[in-house]
Amino acid sequence: MLKIQNLGKAYGDFQALKNITLEAGSGEVFGLLGANGAGKTTLLRTLATLLSPTSGTASVNGYDIVRQAQRVRASIGLVNGGMGLHDRLTGRETLRYFASLYGMSRAATDGRIETLSQQLDLHDLLDIRAGGFSTGMKQKIVVARALIHDPPVLLLDEAASGLDVLARRILLDLVLALKTRERLIVYSTHVMSEVEELCDRVAVIAGGEVLKVGTVPELVADSGESNLERAFFKLLSEQKQNQHGQAVLRG
Numbered sequence: 001m002l003k004i005q006n007l008g009k010a011y012g013d014f015q016a017l018k019n020i021t022l023e024a025g026s027g028e029v030f031g032l033l034g035a036n037g038a039g040k041t042t043l044l045r046t047l048a049t050l051l052s053p054t055s056g057t058a059s060v061n062g063y064d065i066v067r068q069a070q071r072v073r074a075s076i077g078l079v080n081g082g083m084g085l086h087d088r089l090t091g092r093e094t095l096r097y098f099a100s101l102y103g104m105s106r107a108a109t110d111g112r113i114e115t116l117s118q119q120l121d122l123h124d125l126l127d128i129r130a131g132g133f134s135t136g137m138k139q140k141i142v143v144a145r146a147l148i149h150d151p152p153v154l155l156l157d158e159a160a161s162g163l164d165v166l167a168r169r170i171l172l173d174l175v176l177a178l179k180t181r182e183r184l185i186v187y188s189t190h191v192m193s194e195v196e197e198l199c200d201r202v203a204v205i206a207g208g209e210v211l212k213v214g215t216v217p218e219l220v221a222d223s224g225e226s227n228l229e230r231a232f233f234k235l236l237s238e239q240k241q242n243q244h245g246q247a248v249l250r251g
């Protein structure tokens with residue numbers, strides 16, 4: 001479902017992603033765990049074909065992110081921090097508008113809205129204008145909007161950041177509700193508890209590199225530490241020591 005091989009992305013001289021190699025399959029919630037600036041957004045935006053890689057390859061749902069960008073876009077839903085809702089449109093109008101961008105018929109759209117409404121409990125907000133939504137309601141419609149075309153891959157980039165405690169709970173419950181055998185969910189965050197609750201496997205990312213991939217229990221056990229946060233910081237300090245060692249060797 002997702003295959004990334006030696007993917008690199010440079011902004012000018014700055015290498016934001018370095019040789020990322022990862023695989024994830026349908027049915028998984030796959031976490032990208034990293035501090036601010038680790039490269040999570042760059043990676044997700046590259047997979048979403050919004051940025052071009054400068055080296056390596058990746059495929060999403062079997063489609064190459066460079067050569068088959070249109071097909072990749074049809075295969076993904078992307079949720080990032082920004083809500084970007086139009087205050088004057090109701091929930092239903094928002095979803096219909098996005099469905100029209102995907103070329104969906106009215107019948108297919110209304111069927112899909114009904115399915116999403118049941119899955120994500122949207123009943124209360126379909127016929128209210130977004131201007132009157134709570135943050136939690138907005139979050140629900142933003143996730144529904146990303147899923148209107150029923151993509152097999154959902155990319156969530158720090159989707160819970162900036163949400164109040166209630167909206168955050170709604171988002172995490174949505175992710176759990178959306179987990180099906182047919183769908184891959186990639187969930188980027190810097191929050192350990194979100195990874196512990198949601199993710200089947202996680203890639204720890206720092207300085208544009210993947211430091212380790214595994215389940216939370218595997219990462220904790222391999223580190224010899226007592227929890228994910230400690231395991232995470234140990235990986236980061238090992239990376240720093242390696243970089244320091246390499247710098248010394250280079251003289």
Ligand SMILES: Nc1ncnc2c1ncn2[C@@H]1O[C@H](COP(=O)(O)OP(=O)(O)OP(=O)(O)O)[C@@H](O)[C@H]1O
Binds near residue numbers: 014034038041042158
């Ligand atoms: N357009 C850009 N030009 C130059 N450098 C950039 C650009 N976008 C991001 N960067 C740099 O690339 C690195 C990775 O940024 P990125 O936003 O991908 O990280 P992140 O893990 O998503 O962090 P955050 O959660 O803060 O967004 C950072 O050092 C950032 O400053």
